[in-house]
Amino acid sequence: MRAALEGVRAFSDAMDRMHTGLRGDMDMNATDLSALRMLSIREQHGELVKPHDLARHLGISSASTTKLIDRLAKEGFVVREPHPNDRRALVITLTESSRADFGRHFAARMARMRGALEPFTDGELRTIIRFLDEMSEALVDD
Template structure:
């Protein structure tokens, strides 16, 4: 890529914007964790379940463990905690009699979206100001940045 001062300044400006977005996202997540009486892993597990549900994909305890990068024992404790609080339930796997899947309860889905919907609406309104081409560049940039920092160091 380019090494000139203008390009370097643009890279720095984007990195500052990403940091600002990250800070805002952290504050939003902290508010949701507090409002839902959850820790960061609990909320991340719920987000995983929401995303997979929207994609029509099942979630197993192994998926939760891999996504959160936590041990099997920690995953079991997390699932037990979220089951006891009424946020999720274990269910039989539809095609593997030996396996279980994890599902959101209706109450958890409703609570999550009640708290998250205003933020989602605000983000959609903000992005509506951009052209499809601009949004494609932003999506690519976020994917590349995500991949760059999401490593098992």
């Protein structure tokens, strides 16, 4: 168990270093990058993101969220759009250029991660997925 937890720590450290590199490459702060990552992940799952979802995810106030969204919109990373089912609400989405920029900076890393997964069987990958899901749940305070 200790070796597994040390592996998680090493993986977490590698993720931190990757995000530091991405922040430098994309010339943005940690909160901005976290917001874009969250939007990208939620988009991949087909989930809409309202400003309060972003605030809750980042642990920031609604005023700070407004400033964040204003900044990201001004820089062309996100747009505010009407919620498809609630005329009173807005959703925040990535722009096409933001998706392309994110993909460009992440493509080589994704290729290396896919290469690292190739030797594993489908059964092993299911175990890895289950492990990562359980670790993710263990880390989040609800």
